Amino acid sequence: MATTTSPRPAAPPDAREAALGRGRPIGGFELWTWVFMRISGLLLLVLAVGHTLIMHLPAGGVDRINFGFVAVRWQSPFWRTWDWMLLMLALLHGINGLRTITLDYVRPPGWRFAITMAFYVIGFTLMVLGTVIVVTFDPTRWGPIG
Amino acid sequence: MVTAADVLDASDQARPTIDTIPLTVRVRRFNPEVSEDSWWDEWTVRCDPLERLVEVLHQIKWHHDGTLSFRRSCAHGVCGSDAMLINGRNQLACKVLAQDVAPRVTIEPIRGLSVLKDLIVDMEPFMDGYRSILPYLINDSGEPEKERRQSPEDRHRYDDTTKCILCAACTTSCPVFWGDEGYVGPAAIVNAHRFIFDSRDEAGRERMKILSEKTGVFRCRTTFNCTDACPRGIEVTKAIQEVKRAILFERF
Numbered sequence: 001m002a003t004t005t006s007p008r009p010a011a012p013p014d015a016r017e018a019a020l021g022r023g024r025p026i027g028g029f030e031l032w033t034w035v036f037m038r039i040s041g042l043l044l045l046v047l048a049v050g051h052t053l054i055m056h057l058p059a060g061g062v063d064r065i066n067f068g069f070v071a072v073r074w075q076s077p078f079w080r081t082w083d084w085m086l087l088m089l090a091l092l093h094g095i096n097g098l099r100t101i102t103l104d105y106v107r108p109p110g111w112r113f114a115i116t117m118a119f120y121v122i123g124f125t126l127m128v129l130g131t132v133i134v135v136t137f138d139p140t141r142w143g144p145i146g
Numbered sequence: 147m148v149t150a151a152d153v154l155d156a157s158d159q160a161r162p163t164i165d166t167i168p169l170t171v172r173v174r175r176f177n178p179e180v181s182e183d184s185w186w187d188e189w190t191v192r193c194d195p196l197e198r199l200v201e202v203l204h205q206i207k208w209h210h211d212g213t214l215s216f217r218r219s220c221a222h223g224v225c226g227s228d229a230m231l232i233n234g235r236n237q238l239a240c241k242v243l244a245q246d247v248a249p250r251v252t253i254e255p256i257r258g259l260s261v262l263k264d265l266i267v268d269m270e271p272f273m274d275g276y277r278s279i280l281p282y283l284i285n286d287s288g289e290p291e292k293e294r295r296q297s298p299e300d301r302h303r304y305d306d307t308t309k310c311i312l313c314a315a316c317t318t319s320c321p322v323f324w325g326d327e328g329y330v331g332p333a334a335i336v337n338a339h340r341f342i343f344d345s346r347d348e349a350g351r352e353r354m355k356i357l358s359e360k361t362g363v364f365r366c367r368t369t370f371n372c373t374d375a376c377p378r379g380i381e382v383t384k385a386i387q388e389v390k391r392a393i394l395f396e397r398f
């Protein structure tokens with residue numbers, strides 16, 4: 001029986017490209033959460049520090065914040081948007097930070113998955129609750145604003 | 147008749163006497179056949195102030211306690227065998243002088259890898275990370291007639307990361323690796339950098355995909371422990387950031 005001695009044909013270029021990962025996306029979830037942590041961090045710097053300066057530090061602190069205070073403040077779409085963005089970004093940023101810490105310190109895959117899922121569920125629930133409040137809050141339902 | 151022994155004796159006598167210094171060496175010991183726990187041993191020896199710590203360990207092993215175990219090979223900072231936690235910092239025992247640590251030095255195994263005996267750790271998880279990033283030239287564009295040529299500028303692009311000797315000083319100084327040895331660690335990223343930025347290599351994208359996984363480069367928190375630890379002076383954190391940036395902009 002004759003043996004074939006012809007050299008192995010070169011792989012077609014597109015197959016080689018595929019083997020080397022050309023054309024397939026790189027980055028993905030880990031890249032974009034990494035970018036998100038940085039962008040949300042910058043936004044939080046404005047939103048959270050601004051929030052603290054306005055709400056917590058003036059004389060009286062949080063003690064002067066009551067139903068009336070919020071009712072007046074939230075008449076402005078600006079402050080509603082501010083507070084909603086602060087809530088969303090802090091939750092997404094915080095939950096993703098906890099996801100990363102879980103990756104660091106929880107090694108059994110089952111526990112890792114369970115704990116991460118618990119964070120996701122808690123985060124999602126808080127985001128939904130917060131959004132519902134920000135969108136539907138209507139102080140006039142409880143009487144005239146004082 | 148003059149014998150070889152006479153010559154040696156004469157040369158010994160001719161040698162200038164060295165002012166030796168006392169050095170107390172405290173070593174964290176572990177031997178699973180003796181105890182489940184580690185313990186501390188301490189020896190005080192006299193040595194040449196210019197003696198390297200690896201030779202002091204030899205002196206202890208050869209003259210005081212033959213059971214003391216550590217890795218070393220070249221004794222000249224090239225092979226990467228003897229990374230140890232010396233006075234709380236990862237260093238090569240063959241690049242630390244007695245006079246730099248006298249009168250007292252504490253030596254422990256590098257952290258984050260399981261200890262097999264005394265200063266010898268299981269390097270497999272470290273090597274797994276290294277192997278995972280394809281640490282070899284990949285070029286399927288056909289065989290060149292001679293060598294694969296490269297401009298000095300192209301060669302310079304990854305010069306720093308060619309210096310790695312795989313001692314694991316960086317990876318075992320990284321708190322993310324301490325927590326999760328699944329993280330590929332700085333040394334693997336340094337070696338990925340060495341090929342990603344090599345103009346002759348074609349698998350940069352493949353490596354960047356591997357480093358975009360949960361175990362990859364985005365676990366880095368920029369603590370700079372790796373840069374501080376590297377006995378070769380490689381700018382490890384910078385290399386890691388360059389890989390992150392290459393992935394972000396898909397440019398390399």
Ligand code: HEM
Pocket residue numbers: 037038040041042044045048049090091093094095096097098100101366367368
């Ligand atoms: C004041 C503005 C803030 C800035 C500039 C900021 C910035 C950052 C950055 C850049 C990271 C990523 C660290 C890394 O990957 O190396 C991070 C992580 C994290 N952030 Fe923030 N952040 C801010 C506010 C917050 C707030 C309000 C929370 C809580 C809701 C939070 C919770 C976390 C957590 C849990 C992590 C993960 C820690 C880790 O990766 O080890 N941050 N932050």
Ligand code: SF4
Pocket residue numbers: 226309310311312313314315316317332333336375376377378379380382
């Ligand atoms: S980068 Fe430096 S510290 Fe890390 S393994 Fe290589 S030589 Fe050792």
Ligand code: FES
Pocket residue numbers: 200217218219220221222223224225226227228238239240241
């Ligand atoms: S023994 Fe080779 S690097 Fe120290």
